[in-house]
Amino acid sequence: MLIITLVSHLLYGQDTSSKQNSKQNDVKNSVQELEKVPVISKNDTLFFIKSVKGNYPATVRARAINKNLKILASSYNKLTDSFYLKTSHDYIEISCNRNLLLTVTQGDAILEGKPIEILAKLRKQNIKEHFEKNSIISNIEWFKRIGSFLLCLLALYGIVRLINLLFSxxxxRLSKIERHFLNRNGSLLRYFIPGNSNNIFVFLMNVLRIGLIIFLLFIGTPFMFSFFPFSEKLVQKFYIYIEEPVIYIFNGIIDFIPSLFFIIIIGITARYFARVLNVITTDIEREKLQLHNFHKDWAKPTGKLLTIFIYAFALVLIFPYLPGSGSSAFQGVSIFIGAIISFGSTSAIANIIAGIVITYMRPFQIGDRVKIDNLVGDIINKTILVTHLRTTKNEDVTIPNANILVGNIINYSSPETGNLxxxxxxxxGYDVPWETANDLLLKAANRAPLLFKDPAPFVLQTSLDDFYVSYELNAYTEAYKKTPFIYSEIHKYILDVFDEAGIEILSPGYTAARDGSVTTVPSHLNSETKSPISKLIDHLTGSNQPNITNKKN
Structure with missing residues (x-):
């Protein structure tokens, strides 16, 4: 057992020493094949990107990092921008705000011989120190920036003065040209400018001058402040914001030029026909041109209606060539405007139609004395919407044409009716003979002024009522605008004439109890048919004793 342990220990030692030797050999070989590329920002080397041959090229990584740092340098502000690290599984991201600058991988840490966390912090610190150092502006640089600002300000002021001088x-020159062209007979230029305009060209040039100055200030003022660090970033954002819409508008204008020529041609043609129509209607109105069964007072409204039709037709032709005419937004706005006009102008359209109908009906003319809706006065003006009436009390009344069309119109001054x-x-009462009443009324009419003797006045018994007779006095006059005065004079002389005849102007009323007389008819009234009271009065006064009177005589 002891022998086995010693043998295994010797074998393990030999194997470990062989592995260490192979790793050292790999490192030596790696150092010999290592690629190292610097990361440079504003001529300052921040660190190196290393890679082993066969891995992702360090040149590509360094180029991408340099590009990110260059973009950051154009907008860096140490007061608002901050760097931070974001750790993932086997790499760490270094970012500024939300913009990724570079990543630090385990391979970078092995090649640098440092832990990945420490290497990432070192590179972040190098980048931060570099940008903070370069963000500090020296006094000389400040003088340069202020000088550039003042130079741009002076140049902008000079350009504005130059523009004002040139436009003056x-x-x-344009004032002279305008007077020359407008005074020429047959000049087409006067058809394309407003009728009562003075120096219209000068006005348009002033508008162009003001617009050009505002554009220069709009573009030049931010450029002047771009020399200062505190506003440099804002200026860049400003130009970025306006770049896209300006390019869009410019391209739209370029694409719109062919359609613009078509619109101009249609506009000139419509304007020409409208001017010709205006000349024709003016001649008809002045009776220089006469058309059969076409009244001269129809000329102006007819010309306006035809002019509206001409411009409406021109607008229909122009509409497809307008920018954005095919967009859903444009169509939606058109429908919305049409709906507003339809629902909000019902009464206006009714008045317009009524005005057109009244124009061609010709129930009255300007200056006529008329009666409309119990208002009596003179027509002082009539438009497509309303008619203006001045009453006999010098009151100006505006009447909608729709009300006139549905009501009654009495024209006292119509030439077809003759004298008024x-x-x-x-x-x-029935006790006054009708011959006496007629004679007295005709006598009053002959005394009244402004009434014709030929044709002679006449009297009509218009009704036989229960207790009295109605007598109507009629007389001719041409002074229809003095009818209030004429009626006053007629009434005055009627009172005088009846007063002279001793006849009261009244409407008697009878009750059921009569005075006892047989009749009240004057021609049948005698001493036998009188009432008892009348007989008693005659007896007391002696009116019933004719014989005694004859004897005395």
């Missing part, structure tokens, strides 16, 4: 000279007949009604 351009505006003077003014009329008023009085009531008298």
């Amino acid at each position: 000279k351009i505006n003077k 007949i003014v009329h008023t009604t009085i009531t008298l």
Whole structure:
């Protein structure tokens, strides 16, 4: 047993010594075939990446780490950025914020001859010290940065002054050009600018100048502050944020140019037809051009309707060429706007249709004296939506066209009706002969001013009521705008005439108890048919004794 133990111990010692010798030989061979590549940032070597021949190349790893460090160097801020380690199963990640910089593996630890945790901490510390050292700016560097800021500020100020100077000279030249073109007969330029505009070109150039200055300030001001460390990172983010939309807009504009030419051609054509139509309607309105059975007051509304149709048709042709017209968002907004117009403008559309119908019905014209909804006045203006009426009390009333269309309209000044007949009604008892009433009313009409003698006034007995007769006086006049005054004068002279005749203007009423007379008809009333009271009064006054009167005579 002892012999076996000694033999086994000798054999194990020989085997251990042979393994150690093989490991040493492998290390020697590895050192001879080791690849070592430096990690460099801003000309400063931070550490080396090592690898054995046949493993993942150290050159590739070092290049990737250098790239990550370069990206970090462009935006590093020691106040906000921090480095940390993240341990996994057989490697450790070194990151800054959420950006991975490099990994430390077990193979790196073996080649460096250090535990993986210590090696990862050393490399993290080297990177941190390197960036903190380079983040400190010297006084000379500060002077350079401040000088660059002031130089950019001066350059921006000079560019703005230069823009203002150039545009002032351009505006003077454009003012002369605009007056020259607008004063030329047959110039097409005046068809493409607003009707009562002054210096429209100068206005557009000023808008362009202000827009250009704002653009320069928008781009140049952040660039000036990019020289300072505290704002350098913000400026970079700012330019990154605006880069994508600017590129998108620029590419969209370039792609839109062919469609823009098509839209311009359609717009010019529609504008040309609208201007020609405007000239035609103006000539019809001024009676320079006459069309059979087409009234001149139809010219303006008809021209507006046709102009709307022309521009609507042009818009239909232009719509497919607008940017984003095929997108669902654009279509959704179009449907939404259409729904709002449909539900919110029901009354407005009703007034518009009524205005068009009234225009072609021609129930009145501007200046006519009319009666609408018990309002009497003169038409002072009419639009597609409402009609403006000025009453005889000098009150301005706005009436929706839809209300006018469904109501009654009385036009006192229509040329087709001739002279206006003014009329008023009085009531008298049956004891007044109708001949007397007619004569007195005609006498009052002859005294009243502004009434025609030819055709002569006339009286109508309009009704025979229970206790009185209605007499209507009618007379012709052409002063339809003075009807309140005419009626006042007629009533005044009626009172005077009946007062002179001793006849009261009243409407008598009878009760069931009569005074005893047989009749109240004037032509049949005599001494035999009078009431007892009347006979007594005649006896006391002597009215019933004609013979005594004759004897005295």
